[in-house]
Amino acid sequence: IAGITQAPTSQILAAGRRMTLRCTQDMRHNAMYWYRQDLGLGLRLIHYSNTAGTTGKGEVPDGYSVSRANTDDFPLTLASAVPSQTSVYFCASSELRRQGFGEQYFGPGTRLTVT
């Protein structure tokens, strides 16, 4: 079982360009998340999806969009990248149960540099 895969591993992107970070999970989890990790700020939630077909905004959604066409994939798109979006991006998934708890599993991350 691969768990969560992310692509690319790293990317250098010119400002103003469009970029999609890919995330795929094979655990059939219903919930998926995108975080960005910045030094001294920890992980901040960008967008999330509790089930296929629905998405929601996290703490820092501006400049990002997501879609959830199926259970397994949760791509994150930067429509017009800016240098402040330089970060390490982590995708995560969890199984939302009736009682509300589900451990979050994280992908290996994508290191994005916007120049």
Place this chain on the structure above:
Amino acid sequence: AQSVTQLDSQVPVFEEAPVELRCNYSSSVSVYLFWYVQYPNQGLQLLLKYLSGSTLVESINGFEAEFNKSQTSFHLRKPSVHISDTAEYFCAVRGIQAGTALIFGKGTTLSVSS
């Protein structure tokens, strides 16, 4: 809404010394509490969690954390650390209601030297 404060950004210790990484949280509702570990150039892995029941929870590699509701704390401890424990540690909290987002602290870097 919930928030998490990790009181130390960096904790340097010598091998075999005890360590405590401090975490305080605030919430108006009942919560679940977690510690995640991130080794260099890797994603986050769940270290341990408090859901309910016994306030002392343990991980398989010797870490433990105690939920203290009156002090709203969930400090992580290990009686004797190893070089391999060098990593960044994140405390996280979420409300018990389904769909509630996980809120992370800013992380504590544990550096173990010989």
